[in-house]
Amino acid sequence: MRPITLSELKQLARQSYDGLWSAAKSMDRDVKLYCHWTGGHYVQHFDDYHISIDADGSLYVSTDNMSELKAHTWHRNTGAIGIAMACAYNSFLGSHADLGPEPPTDAQIESMAQVICVLADVLDLTIDLQRVMTHAEAADNKDGLYLHEPYGPDADCERWDLYVLKEGDAPYTGGDILRGKANFYRAQRLLSD
Secondary structure (H helix, E strand, C coil), rough: EEEEEEEHHHHHHHHHHHHHHHHHCCCCCCCCEEECCEECCCCCCCCCCEEECCCCCCCEEEECCCCCCCCCCCCCCCEEEEECEEEEEECCCCEEEEEECCCCHHHHHHHHHHHHHHHHHCCCCCCCCEEEEEEHHCCCCCCCCCCCCCCCCCCCCCCCCCCCCCCCCCCCCHHHHHHHHHHHHHHCCCCCC
């Protein structure tokens, strides 16, 4: 993993545009952005994701090619970018969401929204549920693409990444909040060149 700025990320996405779109079209769909948490500690990064976001909001990449196939989202990796917050160690979803001693930080949430905005702008994506999903949403096929049996909060809850961003949030609001923030950045043109 190496540190990267949003400006550098834009350039990587531009260089990866054709490869991502070619791979996505081979699956008969648009490019996808999948948002995760690692389930590990702050500052603990994994190569399964293209982009990792630390507790302070700093960005890291595991590749110089965003179209490189990474193992981040079951049956959904082709033509997709995996973005992960390094957090959620010892989290648990039972009768309520317990985000553990290292929950998503405000800096991570804002950075993820900015990353979504930057990637969506460069890759010509609408920021909506069909193109930008949390792992919890993807695990339960919330985009209407039934690529696998459900394995998220609606099923056996094997994966519930970003189901909520804060303890006490309503179920499945994590994706809505991230997409809303990313659309805010886009509308304000706060991250444009």
